[in-house]
Amino acid sequence: MSRAVLLEDAPGKKVLLLGNEAFARGALEANVQVAAAYPGTPSSEIMETLASVAEAAGIYAEWSVNEKVAFEVAYAAAVAGLRSMCSMKHVGVNVASDAIMVANYAGVEAGMVIISADDPFGHSSQNEQDNRMFAKFSELPCLEPATPQEAKDSVVIGCELSEKCKLPVIIRSLTRLSHVRGDVELGPLPKEKRKPNLNRDITYTGFPAPDHHKLLHDRLASIMEDLEKVPFNKIEAKGGEKIGIIASGIGYNYAKEAIKLLNLKEDDVAVLKLGVPHPLPRRLVSNFLKSYGTIYVVEDGFPFVEEQLKVLCYDLGIHPTILGKLSGHLPMEGEIDPEKVTLGLAKILGIDYKPPEVKVPGDLELPRRTLSLCAGCAHLATFYAIKQAVRREMKGDPRKVSIVCGDIGCYGLGLFRPYNMFNTHICMGASIGCANGFAHTGIDQPIIAYLGESTFFHAGMPPLLNAVYNGANIKVIVQDNLTTAMTGHQPNPGVGLTAMGKQAPRMLVEDIAKAFKVPFVKVVDPYNVNELIETIREAIRTPGPAVIVARRMCAELARRQARRKGIQIIPPKIDKEKCTGCKYCITQLLCPALIWREDEKKADIDPLLCAGCGVCAQICPQKAISGGSGIGNL
Amino acid sequence: MATSKKEEITLAIAGVGGQGTLLASQIIGHAAVKQGFSVRISETFGMSQRGGPVVSHIRIAKNVYSPLIPLMTAELILGFEPLEALRAATRFLARGGSVIVNTRTIYPVEVNRGDMKYPPLEKMLEALKSIAGEVVTLDATSLAIKAGNPISANIVMLGALAALEKLPFKPEDLREAVRERVPREVETNLRAFDLGFQTIKEQIGK
Numbered sequence: 001m002s003r004a005v006l007l008e009d010a011p012g013k014k015v016l017l018l019g020n021e022a023f024a025r026g027a028l029e030a031n032v033q034v035a036a037a038y039p040g041t042p043s044s045e046i047m048e049t050l051a052s053v054a055e056a057a058g059i060y061a062e063w064s065v066n067e068k069v070a071f072e073v074a075y076a077a078a079v080a081g082l083r084s085m086c087s088m089k090h091v092g093v094n095v096a097s098d099a100i101m102v103a104n105y106a107g108v109e110a111g112m113v114i115i116s117a118d119d120p121f122g123h124s125s126q127n128e129q130d131n132r133m134f135a136k137f138s139e140l141p142c143l144e145p146a147t148p149q150e151a152k153d154s155v156v157i158g159c160e161l162s163e164k165c166k167l168p169v170i171i172r173s174l175t176r177l178s179h180v181r182g183d184v185e186l187g188p189l190p191k192e193k194r195k196p197n198l199n200r201d202i203t204y205t206g207f208p209a210p211d212h213h214k215l216l217h218d219r220l221a222s223i224m225e226d227l228e229k230v231p232f233n234k235i236e237a238k239g240g241e242k243i244g245i246i247a248s249g250i251g252y253n254y255a256k257e258a259i260k261l262l263n264l265k266e267d268d269v270a271v272l273k274l275g276v277p278h279p280l281p282r283r284l285v286s287n288f289l290k291s292y293g294t295i296y297v298v299e300d301g302f303p304f305v306e307e308q309l310k311v312l313c314y315d316l317g318i319h320p321t322i323l324g325k326l327s328g329h330l331p332m333e334g335e336i337d338p339e340k341v342t343l344g345l346a347k348i349l350g351i352d353y354k355p356p357e358v359k360v361p362g363d364l365e366l367p368r369r370t371l372s373l374c375a376g377c378a379h380l381a382t383f384y385a386i387k388q389a390v391r392r393e394m395k396g397d398p399r400k401v402s403i404v405c406g407d408i409g410c411y412g413l414g415l416f417r418p419y420n421m422f423n424t425h426i427c428m429g430a431s432i433g434c435a436n437g438f439a440h441t442g443i444d445q446p447i448i449a450y451l452g453e454s455t456f457f458h459a460g461m462p463p464l465l466n467a468v469y470n471g472a473n474i475k476v477i478v479q480d481n482l483t484t485a486m487t488g489h490q491p492n493p494g495v496g497l498t499a500m501g502k503q504a505p506r507m508l509v510e511d512i513a514k515a516f517k518v519p520f521v522k523v524v525d526p527y528n529v530n531e532l533i534e535t536i537r538e539a540i541r542t543p544g545p546a547v548i549v550a551r552r553m554c555a556e557l558a559r560r561q562a563r564r565k566g567i568q569i570i571p572p573k574i575d576k577e578k579c580t581g582c583k584y585c586i587t588q589l590l591c592p593a594l595i596w597r598e599d600e601k602k603a604d605i606d607p608l609l610c611a612g613c614g615v616c617a618q619i620c621p622q623k624a625i626s627g628g629s630g631i632g633n634l
Numbered sequence: 635m636a637t638s639k640k641e642e643i644t645l646a647i648a649g650v651g652g653q654g655t656l657l658a659s660q661i662i663g664h665a666a667v668k669q670g671f672s673v674r675i676s677e678t679f680g681m682s683q684r685g686g687p688v689v690s691h692i693r694i695a696k697n698v699y700s701p702l703i704p705l706m707t708a709e710l711i712l713g714f715e716p717l718e719a720l721r722a723a724t725r726f727l728a729r730g731g732s733v734i735v736n737t738r739t740i741y742p743v744e745v746n747r748g749d750m751k752y753p754p755l756e757k758m759l760e761a762l763k764s765i766a767g768e769v770v771t772l773d774a775t776s777l778a779i780k781a782g783n784p785i786s787a788n789i790v791m792l793g794a795l796a797a798l799e800k801l802p803f804k805p806e807d808l809r810e811a812v813r814e815r816v817p818r819e820v821e822t823n824l825r826a827f828d829l830g831f832q833t834i835k836e837q838i839g840k
Contacts, residue, residue: 014667014670015667016660016663016664016666016667016673123678147674176676176701176702177701179676179677179678180674180675180676180677180701181659181660181663181673181674181675181677182672182673182674182675182698182701183666183667183671183672183673250701252699253674253699253700253701254699254700254702256699256700257699257700257704260699261704337700337702338700338702338703338704338705339704339705342704355705356705356706358705358724358725359724360720360721360724360761361724361761361762361764361765362757362760362761362764364720364753364757364758364761365751365753366717366720366721366753367717367742367744367745367750367751367752367753368742368744368750369650369685369686369687369717369718369742369743369744370685370686370742370743370744371685371686372685372743374685418747583747583748586746586747586748587747592685592743592746594746595741595746595747596746596747596748598748606741606746
């Protein structure tokens, strides 16, 4: 998707947009003038796209240091009369929730939308939470678009609804919308920008709580009629069908597919496509519920609509059979797909349907292709250094004689085989937080927190301060790879660049640690493996909190930089005379460029994968690896 | 659908993170939208990309719904890597459909470490032939090097796709989409497209 397309004022033109690009285009069409976000899969491309055109569009866009700040930035803009948007992944809303739970009482003046990108199945996440629950919890309206077209339109409709009821509106996206491309018909771009217009007679607050709580209820009630008319709600029925399907958000796409897969006729099944899961458009839903004896609820995530329907039926005094997740017609865990939705529908209609059995032809055994850190990734060197430092200092298996608390980033892969790095892996910043706790349990072993610099800026600073304040003997290793790598290389305060490409003061983790009065602060290049090992050992021997900054650019970024600078990547050579086939390099460093030659029983280096970091040459016990150059020379 | 002219297609692109499958599916989608079709493409982003298998689900029709392809309903698998082509074909290929395989292998970490075995290429092609009506192969990486840049292997694969003429639009439309959506090294990429196209045309003898 090119920048030009995003800025094109060509109503009616159809273009291919990623769901997240469509949200960004929607922000432009809705006249959003302030947007803020923190990267997180599957939401990141919303801000990436918007920031790339923000200057040209005359709007402000930022990567905030975390989702709470992002929400507050957007909130204040909406209070000041400018339309605004914040976007984040589902678990990011947990971080922002402290502010959301009062901003709903305090209200807004201009339209504001919060895009939450949920991730059922946890493709790139640590849980499957359904943020429509946050809409209920915060009593805010929620839109659930089903297609990239609706994604774009939801920002415009969301801003209008928000402005009308003076409440932020939550838009629920998911992986299968944010990361789905589709044809999108563009709408018009606004001609005029607004000027800020802050009402100084009002203090935006939740106090006194009962009054503001009532204000929230009145505001929500004021748009109930509008929610009935949101165009994402649609009934496809003639009357007299055997059953009715109520499909929320992307559930509609699978419901339609199921009808096709079972060769049903259109008049066999009625469909209510629901685009407003909270609060339910009561009249629309009630009429549908009254028309069918059996209702199949198709939704991704929690049985959110299903439960509300049961409550509504009680109020209406009707008793249709409501089937869905709670009845076992759809699974409670994982994400729904065409087969699961079809299976549930077939069961209800008594149709014999089995999804095709997936079996590899010819009984071939296909090797797994598990995710791995990249060749030359500095996390690999630091993982190795941590294990070695603990092994040498504590004389035992690192898993048994130390505690390592992991965090969120590419290095989260350290949680899986073969890395097996972490005892805990919870959420942003929890590496240092949990390490604080382990330090006060009386376990007399090195307690290590491991995180990246973007995560440190996001949620690692308060627990570090806590460690100094409360005297936790923890060793914090911040791998500073000079970018927010996992979500696609966004800048952060440690990079010295903003989302809109402006220079910013560069924050150094070591400066912050020193300001926090951490007694042991050192910066090491992880490509100097022995120096890193010895620094970690020294930190372990020194009582009190310690911060080691292991600084090396993300190998993928470094590769691009090397290409630009004309630095050739020359893999090191393995001396086949000296290599004893001990596999130490392969099994200990775990670099994907190190490969095993079964025919000669020796290690080898994949020249296409190798980035020329030079770490393997430093760790080979036989000194059989030497030479080579590449990103290690940057 | 019993029409003489193709009006829809469901296909999957299978490969390994970093092979340029995202750009390839974007180009196909762009061409389809320009020809007035409705399109859904579901892709693998984020952490799951790190050296893992990636599959792009592509559906082009008058009206499309599910962004995920129902099992065994794809008419075509565009395989950027043999193992992943077979893995995806097993799940998604409508039996009797077509498979295009880039024969250049990328070993998984498990194989590189000697923990698992990579099946022989001939065995995998044999397995593919047992479920597909048509299997064509090419070394897209070599052809891309010939065109001027190994990174253009994804564009070679698009040329190969165009040559099978299973898309509901003309090969030239896809070629034009390459020109429009790949801003850099246009000539190299068009050469890459043409090499993929010719190689498969010669193979199927049309």
